[in-house]
Amino acid sequence: MTKPKTLLDKIWERHEITINPAGQSLLFIDRHFCHELSFHAFNMLEKRKIRVRHPSRTIAVADHYTPTTGEKASDFKSSDRFELYNTLKKNALNHDLDFLGLGDQRRGIIHVIGPEQGFSLPGTIIVCGDSHTATHGALGALAFGIGASDVSHVLATQTLWQPKPKKMRVILKGSRPPYVSAKDIILSIICHIGAAGGTGHVIEYAGPIISSLSIEERLTVCNMSIEAGARAGMIAPDETTYNWIQGRPHAPKNDTWREALIAWTQLGTDEGAVFDKEHEIDGQLITPMVTWGTSPEDALPITGHVPDPLKETNIDKRANLERKLDYMGLKPGTSLEDITVDNVFIGSCTNSRIEDLREAAAVAKGRAACVRAIVVPGSGLIKKQAENEGLDRIFIEAGFDWRPAAGCSMCVGVNGDLVSPRQRCVSTSNRNFRGRQGPDARTHLTGPAMAAAAAVTGKLTDVRSLRRN
């Protein structure tokens, strides 16, 4: 009898070209995405006069620096951003890569469009020079972020050297309480295991709650694996996955679809397979969450209060907590629901898919935003779908700023969509780091419904109180 294997073991072993004497594996990389900041990697190739080994395995997508106000050159907030866009385009054309640029409906945030186009598939290894590449693991792939030097290595060789990571499984038991979103689930997990809890590990999410999630929700959960310190997060593919992938542009068709399905159904973790670490979380206890500090692990149920440094006995921890509260402009003991906000951002690779927009629109409908609130769809196709469903009208009538062009936008702010210093933003993105949304910006992470709720009340708000009314 063969030893039971995990989903990670199976993908890893199938992609192992060789193992060197020091024990590192040379892995074959099925799929790779480039964006504007991949210029370092292209320059490295240029210096050595190397061509891309397999152009059809890389897609170049402009998402970080692109404007959200429109798809024209004049929409860019500065000429150097437009130049960066043109450099990506030039590099893509030069190396015969598929390029998704301005005006192309397929363009959007890489971690939204990879799955949407069927380019990201179960059983594959997917990399990109972006830490949120973990997102694609929701389809049963091993997907992780890499730096510029490794991007050049992948372009040149279609391979990467990696030591085998440790395996962690997070099992969510029970059933999901009402009004708890995928974002609340992943924030709860990060809170439970800590921002460094997954360091050196790949997390497999499992259990009845995970199986019941839609693909959009699974993408949200896997997206923030890096915020728990794990380079990758993954979920075994199942009927939900296959149904979602079938018919997408890059998905296999006809006979190869049937062949692929046979291979994919073998991927799941075997009964009795061993993990280095396992966590069990009672899903019944998860409630709508919000972050109060400057690390994603600083999350609490919305019914909670700002922590008090005086209750912290460890001196270092107390000093760290004081620093966080000082940066966030918060007083210890304040009820989270009493915190007033200045901005709301609904978007990013975490929460910009059609289901996210529907959730936010359900809260916005018939209400009025009392603070600046921007909604940025994750791709051109999602924008179109949302407009077909009339979601754009709901947002616009409620006073939200519906952006016509997809991109990373205010999650990282490099396209110029920024939060002003000392302003508070409720954001559906993935990082509440100091300065992440702009110098001195104060970020509170929530799911899309909670973000919409904050927009219409001007405060952090328990979405359950609005939805029940």
Next chain:
Amino acid sequence: MIPFKILKALAAPINQDNIDTDQILPARFLMMPRDQRYGTYLFRDLRQDNNGLKIPDFFLNQKKFAEAQIIVAGRNFGCGSSREGAVFTLVDSGFRSVIAPSFGDIFYNNSFNNGLLPVVLPETLVKKLQQFLINEATPEITIDLETQQVFCEATSLAKFDIDPHRRERLLKGLDMIDYTQQFREAINRYENDYLADKKWL
């Protein structure tokens, strides 16, 4: 890449956990070409306030640590974004090593591509080391990659673990693309077999 064998240098403590790559190099500086001086922007928003004034508490602004080449940091150093610029800015500022109880995985990986040695030590030792650096007038330590040891004055403080392949890369200043090209035949063989098996890829 400059090989890394043994380093005796001034070291500076950052007594904070979760120093993410947005702190090391804020995102607004990411579009700079590699030949520009990345070092200028290291810890930009921790070092200077909004008006560009130096924040005196920050270690790099203290005279004693201004020439440091080693950072001794808290848990999860370099977490967050995959930006290799975070390593570029440290290297361009003259840093050759960071010691911490744990690192962000991608930052850790990127370090080896730029000759920066990340050293993992237990948290208790890291705290001890930080205290030593604060107390000493000349806060100097030695890191020997060959014997995998950190020395405080003449005494060995600790041995550290490191993946042998990564150690080798730093010791020799190995270029990864050149190294991988030696495996060209194995890669070709693998691809033929794999792609015949997985026609949809």
